């Protein structure tokens with residue numbers, strides 16, 4: 001998809017998402033694209049659904065939303081919303097929607113975010129350290145790097161980046177302040193990580209900062225709990241994630257929701273009273289085929305998990 005911003009955007013696991021959302025079978029209903037981005041997945045849903053059906057496309061990033069609106073302007077049954085998917089319940093209530101047929105999450109940032117240097121997401125482009133998906137929020141990567149305590153930075157890099165050298169990198173960051181730009185931060189990290197790895201030495205630290213700035217893991221946990229409640233019986237939830245921290249949250253959540261009893265001690269009578277709400281449709285995560293990865297290297301770490309609401 002060529003956008004008005006003149007960069008190439010390819011939606012990840014597109015056919016697989018449509019298949020697991022069960023669009024071709026149902027065709028009529030209300031679907032939510034919780035991470036609208038540049039509208040790639042929404043467009044494919046909109047092409048397939050009946051006139052009296054709807055796609056609600058949510059994005060917390062104004063810039064992405066504007067592009068998606070212009071791309072999808074010909075679809076009458078597309079409803080764009082600027083919002084955070086952690087408030088999915090409130091967003092749908094405001095639209096007078098109580099239940100939905102399916103919801104898709106394609107997590108993280110889009111190619112646009114990485115391409116635009118001034119958004120500060122990419123260590124390959126010189127830009128001020130920002131990393132906010134939603135520019136209406138206050139905390140930026142600059143704030144964390146320049147004002148947080150060394151121990152707090154170390155904790156973020158350890159927990160959200162799973163970076164082995166978290167202590168030394170945090171120390172070097174504090175020593176090198178002020179750090180204004182993505183490239184300056186890259187140089188600081190390189191001072192600590194001199195050994196060659198398969199990935200860029202800054203990948204894990206940048207991931208960690210982005211997760212912290214946007215509160216990504218907490219938002220995901222909160223949102224999927226709410227989504228399951230909003231799904232109709234037979235409704236589908238499809239989630240594409242890009243790193244193990246996200247995938248673990250989704251896997252654990254699906255495991256919990258697909259069991260009747262979640263008591264720790266299975267030998268004693270059940271006290272939790274938990275009831276199974278979903279059937280997991282993907283025993284193992286679905287990953288992109290070699291062709292897709294060749295065409296779109298960003299897809300290489302994608303994992304799709306899907307489930308169906310049963311009550």
Ligand SMILES: C[S@@+](CC[C@H](N)C(=O)[O-])C[C@H]1O[C@@H](n2cnc3c(N)ncnc32)[C@H](O)[C@@H]1O
Nearest residue numbers: 011035037038039040041059060061084085106
């Ligand atoms: C990978 S992109 C989605 C790409 C889209 N599926 C497509 O095909 O064009 C992820 C999008 O989700 C948005 N996003 C991330 N976290 C969000 C959240 N908590 N609430 C709303 N939107 C979010 C980002 O701004 C980004 O535009």
